[in-house]
Amino acid sequence: QVQLVxxxxxxxxxGRSLRLSCAASGFIFSRSSMHWVRQAPGKGLEWVAVISFDxxxxxxxxxxxxxxxxxxxxxxxxxxxxxxxxxxxxxxxYYCAKGWESLDHWGQGTLVTVSS
Amino acid sequence: xxxxxxxxxxxxxxxxxxxxxCGANNIGSETVHWYQQKPGQAPLMVVSHxxxxxxxxxxxxxxxxxxxxxxLTISSVEAGDEADYYCQVWNTxxxxxxxFGGGTTLTVL
Numbered sequence: 001q002v003q004l005v006x007x008x009x010x011x012x013x014x015g016r017s018l019r020l021s022c023a024a025s026g027f028i029f030s031r032s033s034m035h036w037v038r039q040a041p042g043k044g045l046e047w048v049a050v051i052s053f054d055x056x057x058x059x060x061x062x063x064x065x066x067x068x069x070x071x072x073x074x075x076x077x078x079x080x081x082x083x084x085x086x087x088x089x090x091x092x093x094y095y096c097a098k099g100w101e102s103l104d105h106w107g108q109g110t111l112v113t114v115s116s
Numbered sequence: 117x118x119x120x121x122x123x124x125x126x127x128x129x130x131x132x133x134x135x136x137x138c139g140a141n142n143i144g145s146e147t148v149h150w151y152q153q154k155p156g157q158a159p160l161m162v163v164s165h166x167x168x169x170x171x172x173x174x175x176x177x178x179x180x181x182x183x184x185x186x187x188l189t190i191s192s193v194e195a196g197d198e199a200d201y202y203c204q205v206w207n208t209x210x211x212x213x214x215x216f217g218g219g220t221t222l223t224v225l
Contacts, residue, residue, distance in 0.1 A: 046216065
């Protein structure tokens, strides 16, 4: 069965960086596009970034463009979100999800808290 | 930016039919996907590509999309259906972006 396990969340001061990882299993990772979606506590879902199956295409939400970088390692079945210049409004649960147009499987998320 | 609008809340009695809407200008020309999120859990796709039901999702869940409104319909509502529901579209009009509606809380009375 499809499994997506996020890691790397934590508490970080404003302006610092964090590297989130998502380990995938149960499907052919190298054929699947992958997303990051976040959800501030008590709020709705916000799409963050997507990377195509081969890493050749990447798109970002305006709110993170220039600060976040999505990448993948198909040899390790892992997708990474590098989050730089973090701000308090980046505080959220970060989910990785599989798919392109739709997001058909989601991980359980990792919490990022940006606070001094 | 592309804006997709959902009602904040919908309430329905057990056994009745719940309809959750997702509105945007000419959304019928786009493809809409729906997700269910229960408290403390990750989202779960319940309808994809307007009307398709993923494996394991009960037939009580169905979708439609026409004009300016897409609708998620849950028939014979059960207490276990109580959750937040989000619609999502893939916007390709300017830059590629994936847009979620603000979410609708379904309360089973």
